[in-house]
Structure formats: C-alpha cells, structure tokens
Amino acid sequence: MHDAWAKAAGEQLSSETKPATLRKGVLTVEVRSTALLHELSGFRQDELLSRVLAADETGRIKELRFRLGVF
Numbered sequence: 001m002h003d004a005w006a007k008a009a010g011e012q013l014s015s016e017t018k019p020a021t022l023r024k025g026v027l028t029v030e031v032r033s034t035a036l037l038h039e040l041s042g043f044r045q046d047e048l049l050s051r052v053l054a055a056d057e058t059g060r061i062k063e064l065r066f067r068l069g070v071f
Contacts, residue, residue: 001022001027003055004052004055004057004058005017005019005027005029005055007055008048008054008055016033017030017032017040018069020067025061027061027065029066029067030067030068030069031068031069032069033068037067040066049064
C-alpha cells in the first residue's frame with residue numbers, strides 16, 4: 001500500500017500525503033492541507049487512481065479517497 005502510493009504520487013506529493021488505511025479495496029490517503037485535499041479529490045483523483053492501479057502489484061487497491069490528516 002505504501003509503496004504503491006509512493007510510486008503513484010511521486011516524491012513531491014508523497015511528502016504532503018500519507019496512505020492511512022486500506023479497507024475493502026479503498027485506499028484512504030491523508031493530505032496535509034485543505035487546498036491540496038480539494039485539488040486531489042476534485043481534479044487529480046482519476047489520474048492518481050490510474051497510477052496507483054499500475055503500481056499496486058497486489059491488486060488490492062480498487063478506489064482512492066482523500067481526507068485531511070494530521071502531520
């Protein structure tokens with residue numbers, strides 16, 4: 001889960017986010033700021049899901065969700 005997210009997100013985005021949980025195929029990613037949360041969930045979710053699906057060798061991740069996290 002962590003490796004797939006790191007590959008999909010890239011170095012810069014990985015420093016602003018962290019994978020939190022994987023339940024029933026849904027990877028929940030915590031995000032550092034509200035502005036980034038809106039960008040990821042509103043504009044980049046499909047792009048990042050495609051990258052995660054390509055990077056996830058286990059096939060367990062089916063969907064992405066983002067939430068504001070505490071860093």
